[in-house]
Amino acid sequence: MKVVSGQVMQLMDRRAIGEFGVPGVELMERAGRGCADVIEEAFGEQDARRAVIVAGKGNNGGDGFVISRLLAERGWEAPVLLLAAPEAVGGDAAANLARLAPGTVRSVPQGLAGAEGLLQGATVIVDALLGTGMNSEVTGVYGEAIDMINAAGVPVVSVDIPSGVDAATGKVLGRAVRADITVTFALAKLGNVLYPGADLCGRLVVADIGMPDAVVAEAEGVEFVDLACAAGLFRPRSATAHKGSGGHCLIVAGSTGKTGAAAMAANSAQRAGAGLVTLAVPAALNPILEQKTTEAMTIPIGPEEAGYLRAGSLADILAAAAIRDVVALGPGIGTAPSTVYLVHSLLAALDKPLVLDADGLNAVALKPELLPARQDRVTVLTPHPGEMARLVGCSVPEVEADRIGCARAFATRYRVYLILKGARSIIAAPDGSIAVNGSGNPGMATGGMGDVLTGVVAAFLGQGYHPFAACQLGAFVHGHSADFLVEPMGTQGMSATDVQEMLPVALASLAASRTTATNHQQGE
Numbered sequence: 001m002k003v004v005s006g007q008v009m010q011l012m013d014r015r016a017i018g019e020f021g022v023p024g025v026e027l028m029e030r031a032g033r034g035c036a037d038v039i040e041e042a043f044g045e046q047d048a049r050r051a052v053i054v055a056g057k058g059n060n061g062g063d064g065f066v067i068s069r070l071l072a073e074r075g076w077e078a079p080v081l082l083l084a085a086p087e088a089v090g091g092d093a094a095a096n097l098a099r100l101a102p103g104t105v106r107s108v109p110q111g112l113a114g115a116e117g118l119l120q121g122a123t124v125i126v127d128a129l130l131g132t133g134m135n136s137e138v139t140g141v142y143g144e145a146i147d148m149i150n151a152a153g154v155p156v157v158s159v160d161i162p163s164g165v166d167a168a169t170g171k172v173l174g175r176a177v178r179a180d181i182t183v184t185f186a187l188a189k190l191g192n193v194l195y196p197g198a199d200l201c202g203r204l205v206v207a208d209i210g211m212p213d214a215v216v217a218e219a220e221g222v223e224f225v226d227l228a229c230a231a232g233l234f235r236p237r238s239a240t241a242h243k244g245s246g247g248h249c250l251i252v253a254g255s256t257g258k259t260g261a262a263a264m265a266a267n268s269a270q271r272a273g274a275g276l277v278t279l280a281v282p283a284a285l286n287p288i289l290e291q292k293t294t295e296a297m298t299i300p301i302g303p304e305e306a307g308y309l310r311a312g313s314l315a316d317i318l319a320a321a322a323i324r325d326v327v328a329l330g331p332g333i334g335t336a337p338s339t340v341y342l343v344h345s346l347l348a349a350l351d352k353p354l355v356l357d358a359d360g361l362n363a364v365a366l367k368p369e370l371l372p373a374r375q376d377r378v379t380v381l382t383p384h385p386g387e388m389a390r391l392v393g394c395s396v397p398e399v400e401a402d403r404i405g406c407a408r409a410f411a412t413r414y415r416v417y418l419i420l421k422g423a424r425s426i427i428a429a430p431d432g433s434i435a436v437n438g439s440g441n442p443g444m445a446t447g448g449m450g451d452v453l454t455g456v457v458a459a460f461l462g463q464g465y466h467p468f469a470a471c472q473l474g475a476f477v478h479g480h481s482a483d484f485l486v487e488p489m490g491t492q493g494m495s496a497t498d499v500q501e502m503l504p505v506a507l508a509s510l511a512a513s514r515t516t517a518t519n520h521q522q523g524e
């Protein structure tokens with residue numbers, strides 16, 4: 001699904017109103033109704049039906065006024081705690097404030113002293129303080145109100161986005177409401193799907209407020225890769241599939257003490273649907289890798305005693321790559337100067353689609369100017385924030401401060417595809433397109449997960465997927481496999497190999513989701 005920034009949503013509002021003649025107050029009415037319906041559905045069966053709306057002075061508060069009126073019409077008690085003087089409220093919000101029954105609104109612009117009593121017996125608190133118009137750190141009475149809401153021990157429904165969460169980044173500005181449900185409008189915001197905002201939202205509902213189709217379609221946004229999106233990208237094997245039609249991956253990996261990385265990348269490529277997999281490893285480690293893999297073939301590279309890949313093996317690796325469809329380079333290769341030199345030489349000489357990971361990325365970080373020379377060949381980088389910082393030459397906090405901006409800038413500058421790993425992984429294309437991965441969990445915070453992802457992405461490239469699709473699918477399937485493991489094993493102690501072994505289950509769920517969607521389309 002497409003997600004947008006708060007600014008884009010406000011532009012959409014202006015287009016709907018200005019170009020399509022949808023009155024703003026009508027959009028507000030539909031937004032309020034969408035929220036009221038969710039509240040009614042989630043809490044309407046309870047004996048006490050008391051919704052306390054905590055409202056700010058902007059249109060987020062305006063939505064709150066509509067919610068109050070509609071719930072009151074449905075028999076709810078729906079008092080409003082307004083954190084501003086009524087005269088500070090303007091526009092459509094003021095029009096809706098004026099429609100509330102006398103005695104509904106309590107205005108507390110100066111502070112909440114004594115207002116806590118309003119929360120007594122509340123079934124649900126509606127957070128209508130701040131939405132996409134938040135433009136600074138939350139302090140003062142707004143901060144007090146957020147603390148009061150979070151301390152009340154009452155279910156919370158946030159309007160559009162939990163107040164205090166930046167709609168463009170998902171970051172918390174000062175403090176933020178922790179919601180049980182968030183009802184957003186027309187399209188989800190980046191702040192609804194990026195952490196910590198994604199966590200603070202609770203269950204996210206995207207309410208249709210009748211935004212004109214053209215406005216939604218033309219809105220500038222990024223793809224949030226959820227199950228439906230991944231299933232739409234996924235192509236199950238045809239009935240006539242054979243091992244040659246699944247692509248042949250060459251995994252160039254391993255060094256003494258890091259044979260596991262090579263094995264996981266190779267085994268994951270196979271588990272993600274590669275037709276054939278070959279591991280090119282330092283000769284001394286070949287006997288070990290023959291033990292650690294079964295389906296994958298191995299090629300010993302370099303002198304018998306070599307425990308790491310050396311520059312002198314360039315020709316052998318190019319020869320191996322020439323008869324394969326895709327190359328993954330980096331898992332466990334180490335940082336020996338000769339290995340670094342080999343990576344630089346391969347960047348220049350290899351004419352196959354290439355996935356670069358781990359120490360392959362650290363070698364490239366020493367000479368990123370080698371990347372654009374490959375711009376007519378597919379190159380995918382899969383850095384974690386530390387590797388990204390080295391590639392960019394900045395700090396990890398600087399990468400984390402704007403993950404989307406950092407990924408997009410590097411991908412467009414160096415003409416590469418990039419998966420910036422983390423919660424949530426950001427996928428960037430050379431043309432500036434961005435996707436945000438929607439799967440995964442904290443169980444993945446352990447060594448080896450990157451090696452698995454490298455194998456998965458290589459497998460999808462080898463099967464002929466467009467690189468951007470291969471990256472979106474790779475990131476999603478990788479996290480989706482881990483998501484299947486949370487129920488049986490929680491998020492402590494999950495291993496990369498566990499995730500590797502679940503890959504076929506994740507693929508099967510994509511296929512099943514496609515079947516469901518197809519049947520639905522056919523009206524079954």
Ligand SMILES: NC(=O)C1=CN([C@@H]2O[C@H](COP(=O)(O)OP(=O)(O)OC[C@H]3O[C@@H](n4cnc5c(N)ncnc54)[C@H](O)[C@@H]3O)[C@@H](O)[C@H]2O)[C@H](O)CC1
Nearest residue numbers: 027028058059060130131132133134135136137138160185
């Ligand atoms: N299509 C839609 O998505 C619709 C959205 N609606 C709602 O409108 C809000 C956005 O309304 P806006 O007035 O632009 O902003 P807010 O209500 O979020 O608040 C801005 C308001 O608050 C002040 N302010 C900003 N930052 C702070 C702060 N840190 N502390 C205190 N006050 C702050 C600012 O000065 C403004 O006065 C959107 O989220 C939806 O809920 C429409 O109602 C329907 C269509």
Ligand SMILES: [K+]
Nearest residue numbers: 130159161163
């Ligand atoms: K809100």
